[in-house]
Amino acid sequence: MPEVICTTVYQFPELSDVAKDKARNWYRGLGPHDDWWDAVYEDFEQVCEILGIRLKTTPVRLMGGGTRQKPCIWFSGFWSQGDGACLEGFYSHAKGAAARIRAYAPKDAALHSIADRLQTIQRRNFYQLAAEISHRGRYYHEYSMSVDVTRDSPTWQPPTEDAEETVVEAIRDLADNDSLCTSF
Template sequence: MPEVICTTVYQFPELSAAAKDKARSWYREAAVTDDWWDAVYEDFERICDILGVSLKTRPVRLMGGGIRQRPCVWFSGFSSQGDGASFEATVRHAKGSAREIRAYAPKDHALHGIADRLQSAQRQNFYQLSADVTHRGRYYNEYCMTIDVARDSPTGQAPTGGSEETVVEALRDLARWLYRQLEAEYDHLTSDEAIEEGIIANEYTFTEAGRRFG
Protein backbone atom coordinates (compact mmCIF):
# COMPACT_ATOMS: atom_id res chain seq x y z
CA MET A 1 0.00 0.00 0.00
CA PRO A 2 1.49 3.39 -0.97
CA GLU A 3 2.70 5.69 1.75
CA VAL A 4 3.11 9.45 1.77
CA ILE A 5 6.41 10.56 3.30
CA CYS A 6 6.86 14.23 4.11
CA THR A 7 10.33 15.74 4.02
CA THR A 8 11.26 19.18 5.23
CA VAL A 9 13.60 20.91 2.80
CA TYR A 10 15.70 24.01 3.23
CA GLN A 11 17.13 26.80 1.12
CA PHE A 12 20.89 27.12 1.32
CA PRO A 13 20.94 30.12 3.73
CA GLU A 14 18.79 28.13 6.18
CA LEU A 15 21.29 25.27 6.53
CA SER A 16 23.74 24.76 9.37
CA ALA A 17 27.46 25.32 8.72
CA ALA A 18 28.12 21.58 8.36
CA ALA A 19 25.16 21.13 6.02
CA LYS A 20 26.32 24.10 3.93
CA ASP A 21 29.71 22.43 3.50
CA LYS A 22 28.01 19.28 2.21
CA ALA A 23 25.80 21.30 -0.15
CA ARG A 24 28.82 23.17 -1.51
CA SER A 25 30.69 19.91 -2.10
CA TRP A 26 27.74 18.56 -4.11
CA TYR A 27 27.49 21.68 -6.27
CA ARG A 28 31.26 22.01 -6.68
CA GLU A 29 31.40 18.64 -8.45
CA ALA A 30 28.59 19.73 -10.79
CA ALA A 31 30.01 23.21 -11.39
CA VAL A 32 33.35 22.04 -12.78
CA THR A 33 32.24 20.48 -16.07
CA ASP A 34 34.48 18.91 -18.69
CA ASP A 35 34.56 22.16 -20.67
CA TRP A 36 35.03 24.70 -17.89
CA TRP A 37 38.24 25.93 -19.54
CA ASP A 38 36.66 26.81 -22.90
CA ALA A 39 36.43 30.55 -22.21
CA VAL A 40 40.11 30.66 -21.19
CA TYR A 41 41.08 28.76 -24.33
CA GLU A 42 39.09 31.15 -26.53
CA ASP A 43 40.84 34.13 -24.98
CA PHE A 44 44.21 32.41 -25.43
CA GLU A 45 43.49 31.73 -29.11
CA ARG A 46 42.75 35.42 -29.67
CA ILE A 47 45.96 36.43 -27.89
CA CYS A 48 47.96 33.96 -29.96
CA ASP A 49 46.50 35.44 -33.15
CA ILE A 50 47.67 38.89 -32.06
CA LEU A 51 51.18 37.66 -31.21
CA GLY A 52 51.68 35.74 -34.46
CA VAL A 53 51.36 32.35 -32.76
CA SER A 54 49.32 30.04 -35.02
CA LEU A 55 48.13 27.18 -32.85
CA LYS A 56 48.21 23.76 -34.47
CA THR A 57 44.99 21.76 -34.35
CA ARG A 58 43.99 18.14 -33.88
CA PRO A 59 40.76 16.33 -34.83
CA VAL A 60 38.38 15.50 -31.99
CA ARG A 61 35.36 13.23 -32.45
CA LEU A 62 32.05 14.74 -31.36
CA MET A 63 29.22 12.99 -29.55
CA GLY A 64 27.09 13.07 -32.70
CA GLY A 65 29.79 11.32 -34.71
CA GLY A 66 31.27 14.34 -36.46
CA ILE A 67 34.79 15.69 -36.14
CA ARG A 68 35.91 19.08 -34.87
CA GLN A 69 39.35 20.66 -35.03
CA ARG A 70 40.56 21.73 -31.60
CA PRO A 71 43.72 23.69 -30.80
CA CYS A 72 46.74 21.74 -29.60
CA VAL A 73 46.64 23.14 -26.07
CA TRP A 74 46.95 21.06 -22.92
CA PHE A 75 47.32 21.53 -19.19
CA SER A 76 47.43 19.62 -15.91
CA GLY A 77 46.73 21.09 -12.53
CA PHE A 78 46.69 22.44 -10.04
CA SER A 79 48.54 20.96 -7.11
CA SER A 80 51.22 18.56 -8.32
CA GLN A 81 54.84 19.15 -9.17
CA GLY A 82 55.17 19.40 -12.95
CA ASP A 83 51.70 20.87 -13.47
CA GLY A 84 51.47 23.52 -16.15
CA ALA A 85 50.29 24.26 -19.67
CA SER A 86 51.79 23.68 -23.10
CA PHE A 87 50.84 24.18 -26.72
CA GLU A 88 51.92 23.41 -30.28
CA ALA A 89 52.18 26.19 -32.84
CA THR A 90 54.05 27.88 -35.62
CA VAL A 91 55.24 31.40 -34.93
CA ARG A 92 55.96 34.29 -37.27
CA HIS A 93 56.20 38.04 -37.06
CA ALA A 94 52.87 39.78 -36.45
CA LYS A 95 52.97 43.42 -37.47
CA GLY A 96 51.69 45.77 -34.79
CA SER A 97 51.34 43.02 -32.18
CA ALA A 98 52.80 45.11 -29.34
CA ARG A 99 50.25 47.85 -29.97
CA GLU A 100 47.36 45.48 -30.55
CA ILE A 101 47.95 43.41 -27.41
CA ARG A 102 47.83 46.59 -25.33
CA ALA A 103 44.51 47.48 -26.90
CA TYR A 104 43.14 43.99 -26.24
CA ALA A 105 44.53 43.56 -22.70
CA PRO A 106 45.51 47.05 -21.49
CA LYS A 107 46.30 45.99 -17.91
CA ASP A 108 48.11 42.72 -18.58
CA HIS A 109 51.76 43.69 -18.33
CA ALA A 110 52.92 40.09 -18.66
CA LEU A 111 51.42 39.90 -22.15
CA HIS A 112 52.86 43.31 -23.02
CA GLY A 113 56.30 42.05 -22.09
CA ILE A 114 55.94 38.88 -24.17
CA ALA A 115 54.86 40.90 -27.20
CA ASP A 116 57.71 43.38 -26.74
CA ARG A 117 60.34 40.64 -26.53
CA LEU A 118 59.03 38.84 -29.60
CA GLN A 119 58.93 42.14 -31.49
CA SER A 120 62.47 43.03 -30.40
CA ALA A 121 63.84 39.67 -31.54
CA GLN A 122 62.11 40.07 -34.89
CA ARG A 123 63.42 43.59 -35.33
CA GLN A 124 66.99 42.41 -34.75
CA ASN A 125 66.52 39.82 -37.50
CA PHE A 126 64.68 42.01 -40.04
CA TYR A 127 61.39 40.29 -39.12
CA GLN A 128 62.61 36.99 -40.59
CA LEU A 129 62.34 34.76 -37.51
CA SER A 130 60.00 31.80 -37.33
CA ALA A 131 59.54 29.10 -34.74
CA ASP A 132 58.02 25.65 -34.59
CA VAL A 133 56.62 24.54 -31.23
CA THR A 134 55.88 20.88 -30.53
CA HIS A 135 54.94 18.99 -27.39
CA ARG A 136 56.97 16.07 -26.10
CA GLY A 137 56.56 13.66 -23.21
CA ARG A 138 53.56 12.81 -21.06
CA TYR A 139 53.54 15.93 -18.91
CA TYR A 140 52.09 19.32 -19.75
CA ASN A 141 54.13 22.36 -18.83
CA GLU A 142 56.30 24.96 -20.56
CA TYR A 143 59.38 22.72 -20.46
CA CYS A 144 57.56 19.98 -22.38
CA MET A 145 57.57 22.21 -25.46
CA THR A 146 60.36 21.80 -28.00
CA ILE A 147 60.87 25.20 -29.64
CA ASP A 148 62.95 25.37 -32.82
CA VAL A 149 63.76 28.91 -33.95
CA ALA A 150 64.99 29.64 -37.48
CA ARG A 151 65.67 32.69 -39.63
CA ASP A 152 64.09 32.78 -43.08
CA SER A 153 66.90 34.80 -44.61
CA PRO A 154 67.33 34.79 -48.41
CA THR A 155 71.10 35.00 -47.88
CA GLY A 156 71.26 32.27 -45.25
CA GLN A 157 71.99 34.53 -42.28
CA ALA A 158 71.73 32.92 -38.86
CA PRO A 159 69.64 34.50 -36.08
CA THR A 160 71.43 37.29 -34.23
CA GLY A 161 73.02 36.42 -30.93
CA GLY A 162 70.53 35.83 -28.15
CA SER A 163 67.44 36.19 -30.30
CA GLU A 164 66.67 32.47 -30.34
CA GLU A 165 66.76 32.38 -26.54
CA THR A 166 64.53 35.45 -26.40
CA VAL A 167 61.86 33.81 -28.55
CA VAL A 168 62.06 30.51 -26.65
CA GLU A 169 61.67 32.15 -23.24
CA ALA A 170 58.86 34.44 -24.45
CA LEU A 171 56.89 31.41 -25.70
CA ARG A 172 57.51 29.54 -22.46
CA ASP A 173 56.26 32.61 -20.61
CA LEU A 174 53.15 32.53 -22.79
CA ALA A 175 52.52 28.94 -21.63
CA ARG A 176 53.04 30.05 -18.03
CA TRP A 177 50.58 32.89 -18.58
CA LEU A 178 47.97 30.44 -19.87
CA TYR A 179 48.43 28.21 -16.84
CA ARG A 180 47.89 31.14 -14.47
CA GLN A 181 44.65 32.06 -16.27
CA LEU A 182 43.40 28.47 -16.03
CA GLU A 183 44.27 28.28 -12.36
CA ALA A 184 42.53 31.59 -11.65
CA GLU A 185 39.40 30.46 -13.53
CA TYR A 186 39.31 27.16 -11.66
CA ASP A 187 39.79 28.89 -8.31
CA HIS A 188 36.94 31.26 -9.15
CA LEU A 189 34.54 28.53 -10.26
CA THR A 190 35.21 26.45 -7.14
CA SER A 191 35.30 29.30 -4.63
CA ASP A 192 32.71 29.31 -1.85
CA GLU A 193 31.32 32.61 -3.12
CA ALA A 194 30.74 31.35 -6.67
CA ILE A 195 29.35 28.04 -5.43
CA GLU A 196 26.88 29.71 -3.08
CA GLU A 197 25.81 32.16 -5.79
CA GLY A 198 25.06 29.28 -8.15
CA ILE A 199 23.12 27.31 -5.54
CA ILE A 200 20.98 30.27 -4.55
CA ALA A 201 20.37 31.41 -8.14
CA ASN A 202 19.11 27.94 -9.07
CA GLU A 203 16.93 27.77 -5.93
CA TYR A 204 18.16 24.29 -5.00
CA THR A 205 16.73 22.77 -1.85
CA PHE A 206 18.39 20.41 0.64
CA THR A 207 17.63 18.16 3.56
CA GLU A 208 18.63 19.29 7.00
CA ALA A 209 21.93 17.40 6.59
CA GLY A 210 22.74 19.23 3.37
CA ARG A 211 21.84 16.50 0.92
CA ARG A 212 20.38 17.72 -2.38
CA PHE A 213 16.62 17.16 -2.52
CA GLY A 214 14.71 16.57 -5.74
Protein backbone atom coordinates (compact mmCIF):
# COMPACT_ATOMS: atom_id res chain seq x y z
CA MET A 1 0.00 0.00 0.00
CA PRO A 2 1.42 3.47 -0.91
CA GLU A 3 2.61 5.71 1.85
CA VAL A 4 2.57 9.51 1.89
CA ILE A 5 5.77 11.10 3.20
CA CYS A 6 5.82 14.81 3.97
CA THR A 7 9.07 16.79 3.99
CA THR A 8 9.52 20.31 5.29
CA VAL A 9 11.74 22.39 2.99
CA TYR A 10 13.44 25.63 3.97
CA GLN A 11 14.86 28.40 1.83
CA PHE A 12 18.57 29.05 2.39
CA PRO A 13 18.08 32.45 4.14
CA GLU A 14 15.74 30.76 6.66
CA LEU A 15 18.48 28.39 7.91
CA SER A 16 20.61 28.92 10.99
CA ASP A 17 24.34 29.57 10.49
CA VAL A 18 25.17 25.96 11.41
CA ALA A 19 22.56 24.64 8.96
CA LYS A 20 23.88 27.00 6.25
CA ASP A 21 27.41 25.60 6.72
CA LYS A 22 26.06 22.06 6.57
CA ALA A 23 24.12 22.87 3.39
CA ARG A 24 27.19 24.46 1.76
CA ASN A 25 29.33 21.42 2.59
CA TRP A 26 26.66 19.09 1.20
CA TYR A 27 26.44 21.14 -1.99
CA ARG A 28 30.24 21.19 -2.46
CA GLY A 29 30.30 17.42 -2.17
CA LEU A 30 27.88 16.89 -5.04
CA GLY A 31 30.70 16.73 -7.56
CA PRO A 32 31.12 18.53 -10.86
CA HIS A 33 28.66 21.17 -11.92
CA ASP A 34 28.23 22.44 -15.45
CA ASP A 35 31.31 24.37 -16.56
CA TRP A 36 32.53 24.80 -12.98
CA TRP A 37 36.13 24.68 -14.18
CA ASP A 38 36.02 27.53 -16.72
CA ALA A 39 37.36 30.13 -14.28
CA VAL A 40 40.09 27.72 -13.15
CA TYR A 41 41.33 27.34 -16.75
CA GLU A 42 41.35 31.11 -17.23
CA ASP A 43 43.21 31.63 -13.96
CA PHE A 44 45.76 28.93 -14.80
CA GLU A 45 46.34 30.44 -18.26
CA GLN A 46 47.00 33.83 -16.64
CA VAL A 47 49.41 32.31 -14.11
CA CYS A 48 51.28 30.52 -16.92
CA GLU A 49 51.56 33.74 -18.91
CA ILE A 50 52.94 35.61 -15.90
CA LEU A 51 55.53 32.88 -15.22
CA GLY A 52 56.69 32.82 -18.84
CA ILE A 53 54.90 29.67 -20.03
CA ARG A 54 53.36 29.92 -23.49
CA LEU A 55 50.78 27.14 -23.59
CA LYS A 56 50.57 24.93 -26.64
CA THR A 57 47.12 24.77 -28.23
CA THR A 58 45.03 22.21 -30.04
CA PRO A 59 42.16 22.88 -32.47
CA VAL A 60 38.62 22.25 -31.26
CA ARG A 61 35.65 22.02 -33.63
CA LEU A 62 32.83 24.47 -33.10
CA MET A 63 29.12 23.82 -33.66
CA GLY A 64 29.10 26.18 -36.66
CA GLY A 65 31.81 24.18 -38.43
CA GLY A 66 34.76 26.41 -37.53
CA THR A 67 37.54 25.77 -35.06
CA ARG A 68 39.14 27.53 -32.14
CA GLN A 69 42.42 26.94 -30.35
CA LYS A 70 42.16 25.33 -26.91
CA PRO A 71 45.14 25.53 -24.51
CA CYS A 72 46.77 22.17 -23.76
CA ILE A 73 45.77 21.90 -20.10
CA TRP A 74 44.37 18.64 -18.81
CA PHE A 75 43.16 17.26 -15.55
CA SER A 76 41.36 14.19 -14.38
CA GLY A 77 39.40 13.15 -11.36
CA PHE A 78 41.35 13.75 -8.16
CA TRP A 79 39.84 10.68 -6.57
CA SER A 80 42.22 7.91 -7.62
CA GLN A 81 45.84 7.14 -8.43
CA GLY A 82 47.00 8.74 -11.66
CA ASP A 83 44.72 11.75 -11.33
CA GLY A 84 45.88 15.35 -11.36
CA ALA A 85 46.75 18.16 -13.75
CA CYS A 86 49.33 18.69 -16.49
CA LEU A 87 50.06 21.05 -19.36
CA GLU A 88 52.00 21.42 -22.59
CA GLY A 89 53.89 24.55 -23.50
CA PHE A 90 57.13 26.44 -23.79
CA TYR A 91 58.85 28.13 -20.86
CA SER A 92 61.28 31.03 -21.07
CA HIS A 93 62.27 33.86 -18.76
CA ALA A 94 59.54 36.39 -18.03
CA LYS A 95 60.93 39.66 -16.76
CA GLY A 96 59.36 40.70 -13.45
CA ALA A 97 57.42 37.44 -13.02
CA ALA A 98 58.03 37.24 -9.27
CA ALA A 99 56.59 40.72 -8.68
CA ARG A 100 53.72 40.20 -11.13
CA ILE A 101 52.67 36.87 -9.58
CA ARG A 102 52.62 38.53 -6.14
CA ALA A 103 50.37 41.27 -7.51
CA TYR A 104 48.11 38.70 -9.21
CA ALA A 105 47.92 36.21 -6.32
CA PRO A 106 49.11 38.02 -3.18
CA LYS A 107 48.29 35.19 -0.75
CA ASP A 108 49.49 32.19 -2.78
CA ALA A 109 52.84 31.29 -1.22
CA ALA A 110 53.24 28.26 -3.51
CA LEU A 111 53.07 30.43 -6.64
CA HIS A 112 55.46 32.93 -5.07
CA SER A 113 57.94 30.10 -4.42
CA ILE A 114 57.64 28.80 -7.98
CA ALA A 115 58.27 32.27 -9.44
CA ASP A 116 61.20 32.88 -7.08
CA ARG A 117 62.87 29.57 -7.94
CA LEU A 118 62.48 30.19 -11.66
CA GLN A 119 63.85 33.72 -11.34
CA THR A 120 66.84 32.55 -9.26
CA ILE A 121 67.82 29.78 -11.68
CA GLN A 122 67.37 32.11 -14.66
CA ARG A 123 69.65 34.69 -13.04
CA ARG A 124 72.38 32.04 -12.55
CA ASN A 125 72.05 31.13 -16.24
CA PHE A 126 71.98 34.73 -17.51
CA TYR A 127 68.25 34.47 -18.33
CA GLN A 128 68.97 32.02 -21.16
CA LEU A 129 67.03 28.96 -19.97
CA ALA A 130 64.12 27.63 -21.97
CA ALA A 131 62.05 24.47 -21.71
CA GLU A 132 59.54 22.52 -23.73
CA ILE A 133 56.82 20.86 -21.68
CA SER A 134 55.05 17.86 -23.22
CA HIS A 135 52.43 15.43 -21.98
CA ARG A 136 53.25 11.75 -22.11
CA GLY A 137 51.16 8.72 -21.29
CA ARG A 138 47.47 8.39 -20.63
CA TYR A 139 47.28 9.91 -17.15
CA TYR A 140 47.13 13.57 -16.18
CA HIS A 141 49.33 14.58 -13.26
CA GLU A 142 52.60 16.42 -12.66
CA TYR A 143 54.73 13.36 -13.44
CA SER A 144 53.05 12.77 -16.82
CA MET A 145 54.90 15.79 -18.20
CA SER A 146 58.25 15.63 -19.93
CA VAL A 147 60.23 18.85 -19.43
CA ASP A 148 63.21 19.37 -21.75
CA VAL A 149 65.41 22.21 -20.45
CA THR A 150 67.96 23.95 -22.68
CA ARG A 151 70.14 27.04 -22.52
CA ASP A 152 70.21 29.45 -25.44
CA SER A 153 73.76 30.69 -24.94
CA PRO A 154 75.53 32.52 -27.78
CA THR A 155 78.79 30.85 -26.64
CA TRP A 156 77.22 27.36 -26.28
CA GLN A 157 77.64 27.47 -22.52
CA PRO A 158 75.74 24.59 -20.86
CA PRO A 159 73.14 25.18 -18.15
CA THR A 160 74.30 25.16 -14.53
CA GLU A 161 74.19 21.76 -12.82
CA ASP A 162 70.94 22.42 -10.97
CA ALA A 163 69.14 24.21 -13.81
CA GLU A 164 67.23 21.28 -15.28
CA GLU A 165 66.17 19.90 -11.89
CA THR A 166 65.02 23.32 -10.67
CA VAL A 167 62.96 24.13 -13.77
CA VAL A 168 61.40 20.65 -13.94
CA GLU A 169 60.52 20.75 -10.25
CA ALA A 170 58.99 24.24 -10.54
CA ILE A 171 56.86 23.25 -13.56
CA ARG A 172 55.67 20.09 -11.79
CA ASP A 173 54.91 22.09 -8.65
CA LEU A 174 52.83 24.43 -10.79
CA ALA A 175 50.77 21.49 -12.09
CA ASP A 176 50.46 20.14 -8.55
CA ASN A 177 49.78 23.51 -6.89
CA ASP A 178 46.91 22.99 -4.44
CA SER A 179 45.45 26.42 -5.06
CA LEU A 180 45.05 25.51 -8.73
CA CYS A 181 44.34 21.78 -8.62
CA THR A 182 41.85 21.70 -5.78
CA SER A 183 39.74 24.09 -7.79
CA PHE A 184 39.52 21.48 -10.54
